[in-house]
Amino acid sequence: MLVDSHCHLNFKAYKDDLSEVIGRCHQADMKLINVGAAFDTSLKAVELTSEKNFYASIGLHPIHVFDEEFDVAKYQELINNNQKIIAIGETGFDYWHMTPQEGKAKQQEVFEAHIKLAQKNNLPLIIHGRNGKDHPTAYQDIYNLLKQNQANKGVVHCYGGNLEEAKKFVELGFHLGFTGIITFQKAEELQAIAKWIPFDKMLIETDAPYLSPEPHRGDRNEPAYVKYVAQTIAKLRNMLEEDVVEITGQNAIELFNLK
Ligand SMILES: [Zn+2]
Structure with a gap:
């Protein structure tokens, strides 16, 4: 089954035509995970689980750690009340x-709180990494923190590290997520x-509204376009697109226990 393991229909980019976009997801007969980046967008992701085959991940994105507190109790309450988180x-x-000088200490504090919340609830982590121009150490730091905290379940989404780092994850x-x-x-x-x-560690995703794949590059992205990611992987690995869809879909269903 086609699964977009990471998208943001909970973001403002869809405020004018959300119901049409949702309709196209249903038409594609796919599952998808809306990912929160702050408390309000986490809440919106949870709201969207009222749609069939829509699931939610909740958390505070590292770029937002100075905008609000990561209030664990509020997130725990959401988890307690919704099986589709x-x-x-x-x-x-x-x-x-x-830069790491500006943000690393705070990002680490919040990241560790996420790891503990995930472990307490036996949920996988959705991890964001991005290197800076002069600071190519984000993935190494992620790896070290995961290892220190004995985290072993989740996805490094929109993977942007090198091959050596990929092997360590x-x-x-951990799974790695591939976007457009x-x-x-x-x-x-x-x-x-x-x-x-290894194929059992591969997930596909859109990160919509961002990162639209060819042939839609530059446009607003949407979950149904995850099929272009599958197409490209099929070409690279010399296999059928439907097999890539099936295997990566099954990987997501198992990792996130999608029912
Ligand atoms: Zn994202």
């Missing part, structure tokens, strides 16, 4: 929007990682 995040390290038990970036011609390193990765 299937992951914690997105959380992690982002050195693009702030997979060794730790893989459809871009310049994405050679990412394509090499998609060829290497």
